Amino acid sequence: MRANAQWGPKVFEPTIKDQVIGPDAASLLTATQGLYDKRRGHLRDGAALGRAYAVLEGFRWQGYSSDTASLDLVSAGPGDSDVTVRAVTRLQLRWQNGDWRVIAPPGGTWGGSAASIPSPDGYVRFPNGGGGS
Template sequence: MAAPPVSFAGVTWRDYHGVALPYSAADGPRSTAGDLASGFARTPSGALLAAVHVAVRANAQWGPKVFEPTITKQVIGPDTSTLLAATRQLYDKRRGKLHDGAALGRAYVVLEGFRWQGYSPDTASLDLVSAGPGDSDMTVRAVTRIQLQWQDNDWRVIAPPGGTWGGAAASIASADGYVRFPNGGSRS
């Protein structure tokens, strides 16, 4: 299957606690109330934006006020409850003296690009490349497989196998061969 076209015309990048995320008036998210993101178009661009926003927000980093409703409302599949439990456990382990519910701080990650694995108006699968700081001032890159399904008039992310994002991710040396986000996924 040929990769579906995705246009970045009209896409703006905004800071989300240290991560630059893409926003489109045409493809979503249409709502960002309560630090959540929903309302994505049933298009390749809408699926891509949903994958980015939901996967980023389904993370312990932002605290249970963000990851719990994201996972319970926007993640589907047999491993959803495992993902929620693992995310809660990771948050509790990392929060230290923070008040319950507080974000763990800013993130230091850049979304660099993606590659389609498949797309239809009902399902989508893509690999998302992210980069962040590693040991000895090295940049570490990972590719994460994100699968989506159109359900209840919005894209839903299918929980990763085993209920952890680590199970859907692999280390890579570079983003060569992936469609690069404009400006390297940084705010414009």
């Protein structure tokens, strides 16, 4: 979530530089900075773009070993007519330098890693997470 243009470069730059690895990590930073610049408008440079209206609702492990993991992460946000819209994003992780690191998505954008889902059923729910339907 913190590797998102919404939070501004004070948040997304160190998140991506320190926690994202792989051949597309630099592309992710470039794409995120480009999106931030496009949406910044009249805001001072470095400012957050505003509130985000998405929450993390749950996850499901796809695979796990001592040095790699794959999981699907469910996020939810407002849609049309007060309906909650959900998406699941596949994350690949690798244990490196004493911590789990996210492998950058192919091409440096999360779009191809996410898909719409109708509900969080079948996923492990985060405590106090999510919103209504």
